[in-house]
Amino acid sequence: MTPSDNTTMQNILSGDYYTNNFTLSPAAEGDTLVLNLGPQHPSTHGVLRVVVELDGEYILKAEPVLGYIHRMHEKMGEVKTYAQYLPNMGRVDYLHALAWNWAYVAAVEKLAGVAVPLRAEYIRVITCELNRISSHLLWWGAYLLDLGAFTPILYAFADREKIMDILQIVTGSRLTYCYYRFGGVSADITPDFIDMTREFVGYMRDRLPMYKTFVTENMILRGRCVDIGVLSKEMAVRYGATGPVLRGSGVAHDTRKIEPYSIYDRFDFDIPVGKNGDAMDRYDVRIAEIQESLRIIEQALATLPAGDYLNPDVPERITPPKGEVYFAVEGARGKIGIYIVSDGGIKPYRLKLRAPGFSNLHLFAELSQGTILADAVSILGSLDLVIPEIDR
Amino acid sequence: MKIMTNYSNAIKGLLGLLKGLKITGVEFFKPQLTIHYPRKEVTNLATYRGHIDLVAKEDAPLEPKCIICGKCAEVCPSACISMEMHVKGEQSFASPAECRTITVGHGIEIPFSGLRLPPAEVIERELDSFNLDYNYCSLCGLCVQICPVGSLTFSKDSYLAGTARKNFEFDLLQRLRERSRRSSQTTTAQEKR
Numbered sequence: 001m002t003p004s005d006n007t008t009m010q011n012i013l014s015g016d017y018y019t020n021n022f023t024l025s026p027a028a029e030g031d032t033l034v035l036n037l038g039p040q041h042p043s044t045h046g047v048l049r050v051v052v053e054l055d056g057e058y059i060l061k062a063e064p065v066l067g068y069i070h071r072m073h074e075k076m077g078e079v080k081t082y083a084q085y086l087p088n089m090g091r092v093d094y095l096h097a098l099a100w101n102w103a104y105v106a107a108v109e110k111l112a113g114v115a116v117p118l119r120a121e122y123i124r125v126i127t128c129e130l131n132r133i134s135s136h137l138l139w140w141g142a143y144l145l146d147l148g149a150f151t152p153i154l155y156a157f158a159d160r161e162k163i164m165d166i167l168q169i170v171t172g173s174r175l176t177y178c179y180y181r182f183g184g185v186s187a188d189i190t191p192d193f194i195d196m197t198r199e200f201v202g203y204m205r206d207r208l209p210m211y212k213t214f215v216t217e218n219m220i221l222r223g224r225c226v227d228i229g230v231l232s233k234e235m236a237v238r239y240g241a242t243g244p245v246l247r248g249s250g251v252a253h254d255t256r257k258i259e260p261y262s263i264y265d266r267f268d269f270d271i272p273v274g275k276n277g278d279a280m281d282r283y284d285v286r287i288a289e290i291q292e293s294l295r296i297i298e299q300a301l302a303t304l305p306a307g308d309y310l311n312p313d314v315p316e317r318i319t320p321p322k323g324e325v326y327f328a329v330e331g332a333r334g335k336i337g338i339y340i341v342s343d344g345g346i347k348p349y350r351l352k353l354r355a356p357g358f359s360n361l362h363l364f365a366e367l368s369q370g371t372i373l374a375d376a377v378s379i380l381g382s383l384d385l386v387i388p389e390i391d392r
Numbered sequence: 393m394k395i396m397t398n399y400s401n402a403i404k405g406l407l408g409l410l411k412g413l414k415i416t417g418v419e420f421f422k423p424q425l426t427i428h429y430p431r432k433e434v435t436n437l438a439t440y441r442g443h444i445d446l447v448a449k450e451d452a453p454l455e456p457k458c459i460i461c462g463k464c465a466e467v468c469p470s471a472c473i474s475m476e477m478h479v480k481g482e483q484s485f486a487s488p489a490e491c492r493t494i495t496v497g498h499g500i501e502i503p504f505s506g507l508r509l510p511p512a513e514v515i516e517r518e519l520d521s522f523n524l525d526y527n528y529c530s531l532c533g534l535c536v537q538i539c540p541v542g543s544l545t546f547s548k549d550s551y552l553a554g555t556a557r558k559n560f561e562f563d564l565l566q567r568l569r570e571r572s573r574r575s576s577q578t579t580t581a582q583e584k585r
């Protein structure tokens with residue numbers, strides 16, 4: 001092969017399978033540079049690797065490479081009993097662990113026909129929404145960190161710390177929660193928890209205007225977000241994007257509204273949607289979702305019923321009947337789906353996790369085409385990816 | 393026209409910066425949120441859920457409430473728990489070895505013995521050791537929840553640190569006895585005073 005041959009790039013690079021088999025974009029004319037963004041890179045959260053082909057500063061082609069923290073969560077489900085799989089759920093998406101907790105326990109409850117006491121449903125709503133806020137806060141800080149603003153993450157973490165303190169009261173941990181059980185939750189909420197949550201709702205409401213003046217209205221941020229990574233409605237649907245990424249493009253699809261699970265139909269809340277589908281819209285949707293979550297928490301606290309927090313009739317070793325079940329909940333990043341096939345034994349026959357980040361990530365390859373590298377970082381951040389969830 | 397927009401953008405940007413600086417300035421004079429750990433400690437450790445510990449009987453502080461049913465060892469997702477026991481009056485018991493066949497593969501092989509010991513009324517037995525391998529524990533709390541007599545609780549040991557695997561392998565029975573002795577010594581010391 002001669003150096004002028006378009007494919008020699010692969011031979012010159014002594015990379016791994018992905019770099020060696022990276023086909024250069026047909027649009028490439030002359031010199032292009034193939035660059036590995038990641039797996040260890042400050043602007044990719046976790047161990048995401050993107051192989052990008054650059055023409056100057058413009059991206060011709062981007063290819064995400066996955067699997068760096070694949071932990072066989074689905075296979076693990078097949079070798080553990082139903083209860084033994086619970087701690088895994090806190091580690092799939094560590095930022096919104098309780099949504100995964102919920103998706104799994106609800107799927108098993110649906111399959112086994114376990115009733116959940118009303119109080120437990122309320123506790124689940126309150127804790128899950130708190131966790132959603134903490135996830136969005138971390139995204140907010142980390143995204144701005146990607147864009148070069150350091151201070152906001154400190155404010156975000158100070159607020160997030162309050163949520164972690166609240167959730168620690170009932171769950172006992174601060175990040176990888178394992179709180180929900182079949183037929184309820186593992187511990188009842190305390191008066192302390194209720195007081196602190198009430199206080200937090202007010203505190204966070206006062207805090208959001210500061211976020212707005214500090215960051216959202218900032219010209220520099222707007223320059224990095226407005227009209228960057230415009231994602232059309234059709235493309236978002238085509239890729240199966242969910243969560244704030246889909247809603248930012250103007251599709252009002254929220255599992256909590258479309259297929260209301262648990263007791264979400266009792267609460268009054270809106271689904272924030274964007275107009276243009278750019279990074280700024282996705283940003284605005286998440287900030288608005290924090291407000292909606294606060295509304296849900298407030299309503300749930302006001303109407304919290306007394307009663308059991310755990311169904312006492314759930315057997316110690318749960319054995320759902322033969323069959324299959326799919327259950328979806330709305331996580332901070334989109335629709336979380338759990339599919340379980342049971343053969344009537346003590347462990348699932350097959351378990352499939354649908355991670356919203358997986359679909360959202362693959363948008364990036366198309367979205368980043370033709371943009372400059374700095375904007376690609378902004379686009380990647382605006383998708384709110386959690387790599388452990390994508391790799392599973 | 394373009395120059396005008398450039399100027400107005402520059403002014404808007406500058407205003408944004410000033411607003412940001414104002415917020416930072418206000419925050420600067422607020423009390424510090426960071427807790428400087430070795431000199432100060434956080435106040436919410438009471439709600440922390442650390443590794444498990446045995447709970448003593450009310451009337452016998454050296455004896456755990458545990459009835460050695462093996463449910464905790466069976467439910468543990470990572471096979472952290474194992475125990476040794478003997479029948480009261482005898483030195484060894486045939487099934488403990490079988491009961492402990494739950495340490496295979498640490499969570500990859502299903503930690504499930506399929507063998508339940510007969511209830512405590514049928515064969516009365518005594519605990520020799522209650523082993524916890526904290527290296528593999530994921531703090532899910534399933535063992536505490538499943539314990540029929542409430543013999544397990546969470547410790548508040550949040551500053552636990554060690555340099556070797558061995559530092560995290562505990563004999564909880566020994567820990568319980570040491571703890572009880574220590575607390576009885578302090579109470580007697582207080583009584584003497």
